[in-house]
Amino acid sequence: MKTRHYAVIVTILISLVLQIMPLPIQADLYRPDWVLIVLAYWTMALPHRVNVGVAFLTGLAMDILLGTALGIHSFALSAAVYVLAANYQRLRNYSVWQQAIIIGLLSSMYHLMLFWLQHLLTDIPFQFAYLWPVVSSMVLWPWMFWLLRKARRQLSIT
Template sequence: MRKRNLIIWGSIIIALVLQIVPLPIQADVYRPDWVLVVLAYWSMALPSRVNVGVAFITGVAMDILVGTTLGIHSLGLSVSIYILAANYQRLRNYSVWQQAIIIGLLSSLYHLVTFWVQHILTDIYFQIDYLWPVIASMVIWPWVFWLLRRTRRQFSIM
Protein backbone atom coordinates (compact mmCIF):
# COMPACT_ATOMS: atom_id res chain seq x y z
CA MET A 1 0.00 0.00 0.00
CA ARG A 2 2.76 2.44 0.87
CA LYS A 3 4.73 1.65 -2.26
CA ARG A 4 1.67 2.39 -4.37
CA ASN A 5 1.13 5.76 -2.70
CA LEU A 6 4.80 6.58 -3.18
CA ILE A 7 4.47 5.97 -6.91
CA ILE A 8 1.48 8.31 -7.15
CA TRP A 9 3.20 11.03 -5.12
CA GLY A 10 6.45 10.41 -6.98
CA SER A 11 4.77 11.08 -10.31
CA ILE A 12 3.23 14.28 -8.91
CA ILE A 13 6.65 15.41 -7.64
CA ILE A 14 8.18 14.66 -11.05
CA ALA A 15 5.43 16.78 -12.63
CA LEU A 16 6.21 19.61 -10.19
CA VAL A 17 9.89 19.40 -11.13
CA LEU A 18 9.03 19.42 -14.85
CA GLN A 19 6.86 22.47 -14.22
CA ILE A 20 9.79 24.49 -12.84
CA VAL A 21 12.69 23.19 -14.95
CA PRO A 22 14.36 26.18 -16.61
CA LEU A 23 13.77 26.35 -20.36
CA PRO A 24 14.88 28.85 -22.98
CA ILE A 25 12.53 31.82 -23.23
CA GLN A 26 11.33 30.73 -26.67
CA ALA A 27 10.38 27.24 -25.40
CA ASP A 28 9.02 28.31 -22.01
CA VAL A 29 5.92 29.76 -23.64
CA TYR A 30 4.97 26.25 -24.82
CA ARG A 31 5.53 24.49 -21.48
CA PRO A 32 2.65 22.05 -20.89
CA ASP A 33 0.75 21.94 -17.62
CA TRP A 34 2.55 18.86 -16.32
CA VAL A 35 0.95 18.98 -12.89
CA LEU A 36 -2.57 19.30 -14.27
CA VAL A 37 -2.05 16.46 -16.74
CA VAL A 38 -0.65 14.08 -14.09
CA LEU A 39 -3.38 14.98 -11.60
CA ALA A 40 -5.99 14.52 -14.32
CA TYR A 41 -4.74 11.01 -15.07
CA TRP A 42 -4.67 9.93 -11.43
CA SER A 43 -8.05 11.45 -10.65
CA MET A 44 -9.61 9.59 -13.59
CA ALA A 45 -7.83 6.33 -12.76
CA LEU A 46 -8.10 6.45 -8.96
CA PRO A 47 -10.69 9.07 -7.95
CA SER A 48 -10.83 7.81 -4.37
CA ARG A 49 -7.10 8.46 -3.83
CA VAL A 50 -6.39 11.52 -5.97
CA ASN A 51 -9.10 14.13 -5.61
CA VAL A 52 -9.61 17.83 -5.00
CA GLY A 53 -7.69 17.72 -1.71
CA VAL A 54 -4.59 16.34 -3.43
CA ALA A 55 -4.99 18.96 -6.16
CA PHE A 56 -5.19 21.71 -3.52
CA ILE A 57 -2.05 20.50 -1.70
CA THR A 58 -0.20 20.16 -5.00
CA GLY A 59 -1.33 23.65 -6.00
CA VAL A 60 0.01 25.12 -2.77
CA ALA A 61 3.33 23.36 -3.44
CA MET A 62 3.31 24.78 -6.96
CA ASP A 63 2.59 28.28 -5.64
CA ILE A 64 5.60 27.98 -3.35
CA LEU A 65 7.85 26.62 -6.10
CA VAL A 66 6.84 29.15 -8.75
CA GLY A 67 6.70 32.07 -6.33
CA THR A 68 3.18 33.27 -7.05
CA THR A 69 0.64 34.47 -4.54
CA LEU A 70 -0.34 31.60 -2.29
CA GLY A 71 -3.54 29.99 -3.49
CA ILE A 72 -3.59 30.94 -7.18
CA HIS A 73 -2.54 27.58 -8.60
CA SER A 74 -4.30 25.64 -5.87
CA LEU A 75 -7.60 27.30 -6.79
CA GLY A 76 -7.11 26.64 -10.50
CA LEU A 77 -6.10 23.02 -9.99
CA SER A 78 -8.90 22.40 -7.48
CA VAL A 79 -11.59 23.74 -9.80
CA SER A 80 -10.25 21.77 -12.78
CA ILE A 81 -9.87 18.51 -10.87
CA TYR A 82 -13.30 18.95 -9.27
CA ILE A 83 -14.93 19.11 -12.69
CA LEU A 84 -12.90 16.12 -13.85
CA ALA A 85 -13.64 14.08 -10.71
CA ALA A 86 -17.36 14.82 -10.99
CA ASN A 87 -17.38 13.33 -14.51
CA TYR A 88 -14.64 10.69 -14.32
CA GLN A 89 -16.90 7.73 -15.16
CA ARG A 90 -17.99 9.35 -18.39
CA LEU A 91 -14.48 10.52 -19.31
CA ARG A 92 -12.96 7.07 -18.81
CA ASN A 93 -15.05 5.76 -21.71
CA TYR A 94 -13.73 8.31 -24.18
CA SER A 95 -10.83 7.53 -26.47
CA VAL A 96 -7.43 9.00 -25.65
CA TRP A 97 -7.86 11.63 -28.36
CA GLN A 98 -11.23 12.70 -27.00
CA GLN A 99 -9.70 12.83 -23.55
CA ALA A 100 -6.97 15.08 -24.97
CA ILE A 101 -9.65 17.57 -26.00
CA ILE A 102 -11.13 17.43 -22.49
CA ILE A 103 -7.64 17.98 -21.05
CA GLY A 104 -7.36 21.02 -23.32
CA LEU A 105 -10.64 22.40 -22.00
CA LEU A 106 -9.58 21.77 -18.40
CA SER A 107 -6.21 23.38 -19.07
CA SER A 108 -7.89 26.44 -20.55
CA LEU A 109 -10.17 26.64 -17.50
CA TYR A 110 -7.12 26.35 -15.24
CA HIS A 111 -5.36 29.17 -17.08
CA LEU A 112 -8.51 31.28 -17.07
CA VAL A 113 -8.96 30.92 -13.30
CA THR A 114 -5.30 31.67 -12.58
CA PHE A 115 -5.40 34.65 -14.95
CA TRP A 116 -8.52 36.07 -13.30
CA VAL A 117 -7.03 35.83 -9.84
CA GLN A 118 -3.73 37.35 -10.98
CA HIS A 119 -5.61 40.10 -12.83
CA ILE A 120 -7.53 40.97 -9.68
CA LEU A 121 -4.38 40.95 -7.54
CA THR A 122 -1.75 42.45 -9.83
CA ASP A 123 -3.68 44.02 -12.72
CA ILE A 124 -2.03 41.98 -15.49
CA TYR A 125 -3.58 41.86 -18.95
CA PHE A 126 -4.42 38.89 -21.14
CA GLN A 127 -2.00 37.86 -23.87
CA ILE A 128 -2.51 35.09 -26.41
CA ASP A 129 0.72 33.48 -25.19
CA TYR A 130 -1.19 32.28 -22.11
CA LEU A 131 -2.98 29.70 -24.28
CA TRP A 132 0.05 27.90 -25.76
CA PRO A 133 0.32 25.54 -22.77
CA VAL A 134 -3.24 24.40 -23.49
CA ILE A 135 -2.21 23.06 -26.90
CA ALA A 136 0.99 21.56 -25.48
CA SER A 137 -0.99 19.78 -22.74
CA MET A 138 -3.33 18.31 -25.33
CA VAL A 139 -0.37 17.06 -27.36
CA ILE A 140 1.41 15.39 -24.44
CA TRP A 141 -1.74 13.78 -22.98
CA PRO A 142 -1.58 10.51 -24.98
CA TRP A 143 2.05 9.91 -23.98
CA VAL A 144 1.51 10.77 -20.31
CA PHE A 145 -1.63 8.61 -20.30
CA TRP A 146 0.27 5.69 -21.78
CA LEU A 147 3.24 6.07 -19.40
CA LEU A 148 1.17 6.42 -16.23
CA ARG A 149 -1.19 3.63 -17.25
CA ARG A 150 1.75 1.32 -17.87
CA THR A 151 3.24 2.29 -14.49
CA ARG A 152 -0.10 1.75 -12.75
CA ARG A 153 -0.47 -1.70 -14.26
CA GLN A 154 3.14 -2.68 -13.63
CA PHE A 155 2.90 -1.86 -9.91
CA SER A 156 -0.74 -3.04 -9.59
CA ILE A 157 -1.95 0.30 -8.28
CA MET A 158 -5.68 0.10 -7.65
Protein backbone atom coordinates in the same frame (compact mmCIF):
# COMPACT_ATOMS: atom_id res chain seq x y z
CA MET B 1 5.77 -0.62 2.54
CA LYS B 2 6.18 -1.35 -1.12
CA THR B 3 7.11 1.33 -3.63
CA ARG B 4 3.72 1.05 -5.32
CA HIS B 5 2.14 2.90 -2.40
CA TYR B 6 4.32 5.91 -3.17
CA ALA B 7 3.99 5.85 -6.96
CA VAL B 8 1.22 8.48 -7.11
CA ILE B 9 3.15 10.84 -4.84
CA VAL B 10 6.36 10.29 -6.81
CA THR B 11 4.66 11.10 -10.12
CA ILE B 12 3.16 14.26 -8.64
CA LEU B 13 6.59 15.29 -7.32
CA ILE B 14 8.16 14.62 -10.74
CA SER B 15 5.47 16.77 -12.36
CA LEU B 16 6.22 19.59 -9.90
CA VAL B 17 9.91 19.38 -10.82
CA LEU B 18 9.06 19.44 -14.53
CA GLN B 19 6.82 22.46 -13.92
CA ILE B 20 9.63 24.53 -12.38
CA MET B 21 12.52 23.21 -14.47
CA PRO B 22 14.25 26.09 -16.27
CA LEU B 23 13.73 26.21 -20.02
CA PRO B 24 14.88 28.63 -22.71
CA ILE B 25 12.52 31.59 -23.04
CA GLN B 26 11.33 30.44 -26.47
CA ALA B 27 10.38 26.97 -25.12
CA ASP B 28 9.01 28.20 -21.80
CA LEU B 29 6.10 29.79 -23.63
CA TYR B 30 4.90 26.29 -24.63
CA ARG B 31 5.53 24.49 -21.32
CA PRO B 32 2.75 21.94 -20.81
CA ASP B 33 0.78 21.81 -17.59
CA TRP B 34 2.63 18.81 -16.18
CA VAL B 35 0.93 18.95 -12.80
CA LEU B 36 -2.54 19.25 -14.29
CA ILE B 37 -1.91 16.34 -16.67
CA VAL B 38 -0.65 14.04 -13.90
CA LEU B 39 -3.46 15.01 -11.53
CA ALA B 40 -5.99 14.52 -14.32
CA TYR B 41 -4.73 11.00 -15.01
CA TRP B 42 -4.74 9.94 -11.38
CA THR B 43 -8.14 11.53 -10.78
CA MET B 44 -9.66 9.55 -13.63
CA ALA B 45 -7.81 6.33 -12.75
CA LEU B 46 -8.04 6.46 -8.94
CA PRO B 47 -10.69 9.00 -7.90
CA HIS B 48 -10.82 7.54 -4.39
CA ARG B 49 -7.12 8.37 -3.82
CA VAL B 50 -6.50 11.53 -5.87
CA ASN B 51 -9.18 14.17 -5.47
CA VAL B 52 -9.72 17.88 -4.85
CA GLY B 53 -7.76 17.76 -1.57
CA VAL B 54 -4.67 16.38 -3.28
CA ALA B 55 -5.06 19.02 -6.01
CA PHE B 56 -5.32 21.76 -3.39
CA LEU B 57 -2.14 20.63 -1.60
CA THR B 58 -0.29 20.25 -4.90
CA GLY B 59 -1.44 23.74 -5.87
CA LEU B 60 -0.08 25.13 -2.60
CA ALA B 61 3.26 23.48 -3.40
CA MET B 62 3.17 25.07 -6.87
CA ASP B 63 2.40 28.48 -5.38
CA ILE B 64 5.41 28.16 -3.10
CA LEU B 65 7.72 26.85 -5.84
CA LEU B 66 6.68 29.46 -8.40
CA GLY B 67 6.50 32.35 -5.93
CA THR B 68 2.95 33.31 -6.82
CA ALA B 69 0.31 34.51 -4.39
CA LEU B 70 -0.67 31.68 -2.09
CA GLY B 71 -3.83 29.96 -3.25
CA ILE B 72 -3.91 30.91 -6.93
CA HIS B 73 -2.77 27.55 -8.29
CA SER B 74 -4.59 25.74 -5.49
CA PHE B 75 -7.91 27.22 -6.51
CA ALA B 76 -7.41 26.66 -10.23
CA LEU B 77 -6.16 23.07 -9.84
CA SER B 78 -8.93 22.24 -7.38
CA ALA B 79 -11.57 23.52 -9.78
CA ALA B 80 -10.13 21.51 -12.69
CA VAL B 81 -9.86 18.33 -10.63
CA TYR B 82 -13.38 18.85 -9.29
CA VAL B 83 -14.73 18.87 -12.84
CA LEU B 84 -12.79 15.69 -13.60
CA ALA B 85 -13.78 13.94 -10.38
CA ALA B 86 -17.44 14.74 -10.93
CA ASN B 87 -17.36 13.21 -14.43
CA TYR B 88 -14.63 10.55 -14.20
CA GLN B 89 -16.91 7.61 -15.07
CA ARG B 90 -17.98 9.27 -18.31
CA LEU B 91 -14.48 10.47 -19.20
CA ARG B 92 -12.95 7.02 -18.72
CA ASN B 93 -15.09 5.72 -21.59
CA TYR B 94 -13.84 8.31 -24.07
CA SER B 95 -10.96 7.50 -26.39
CA VAL B 96 -7.57 8.96 -25.56
CA TRP B 97 -7.97 11.53 -28.33
CA GLN B 98 -11.33 12.66 -26.99
CA GLN B 99 -9.77 12.85 -23.53
CA ALA B 100 -7.04 15.07 -25.00
CA ILE B 101 -9.72 17.54 -26.07
CA ILE B 102 -11.19 17.46 -22.55
CA ILE B 103 -7.70 18.05 -21.13
CA GLY B 104 -7.37 21.01 -23.48
CA LEU B 105 -10.64 22.46 -22.22
CA LEU B 106 -9.60 21.90 -18.61
CA SER B 107 -6.20 23.41 -19.27
CA SER B 108 -7.78 26.47 -20.84
CA MET B 109 -10.13 26.79 -17.85
CA TYR B 110 -7.10 26.45 -15.55
CA HIS B 111 -5.12 29.14 -17.38
CA LEU B 112 -8.05 31.51 -17.60
CA MET B 113 -8.68 31.12 -13.85
CA LEU B 114 -4.98 31.76 -13.17
CA PHE B 115 -5.09 34.86 -15.36
CA TRP B 116 -8.29 36.09 -13.75
CA LEU B 117 -6.91 35.69 -10.21
CA GLN B 118 -3.56 37.28 -11.11
CA HIS B 119 -5.37 40.09 -12.92
CA LEU B 120 -7.38 40.82 -9.77
CA LEU B 121 -4.19 40.95 -7.71
CA THR B 122 -1.69 42.60 -10.07
CA ASP B 123 -3.69 44.01 -13.01
CA ILE B 124 -1.74 42.13 -15.71
CA PRO B 125 -3.03 42.40 -19.29
CA PHE B 126 -4.31 39.33 -21.15
CA GLN B 127 -2.21 37.91 -23.98
CA PHE B 128 -3.14 34.94 -26.13
CA ALA B 129 0.36 33.58 -25.52
CA TYR B 130 -0.92 32.50 -22.09
CA LEU B 131 -2.88 29.78 -23.85
CA TRP B 132 -0.01 28.04 -25.71
CA PRO B 133 0.38 25.52 -22.85
CA VAL B 134 -3.18 24.38 -23.61
CA VAL B 135 -2.05 23.13 -27.03
CA SER B 136 1.09 21.46 -25.70
CA SER B 137 -0.88 19.78 -22.90
CA MET B 138 -3.37 18.39 -25.41
CA VAL B 139 -0.57 17.02 -27.57
CA LEU B 140 1.24 15.53 -24.57
CA TRP B 141 -1.85 13.88 -23.02
CA PRO B 142 -1.89 10.60 -25.04
CA TRP B 143 1.74 9.84 -24.25
CA MET B 144 1.42 10.72 -20.58
CA PHE B 145 -1.78 8.67 -20.37
CA TRP B 146 -0.09 5.61 -21.81
CA LEU B 147 3.04 6.07 -19.69
CA LEU B 148 1.15 6.49 -16.42
CA ARG B 149 -1.26 3.67 -17.24
CA LYS B 150 1.68 1.34 -17.93
CA ALA B 151 3.25 2.31 -14.61
CA ARG B 152 -0.04 1.81 -12.79
CA ARG B 153 -0.53 -1.64 -14.28
CA GLN B 154 3.05 -2.78 -13.70
CA LEU B 155 2.95 -1.68 -10.08
CA SER B 156 -0.64 -2.94 -9.60
CA ILE B 157 -1.77 0.37 -8.13
CA THR B 158 -5.40 0.27 -7.05
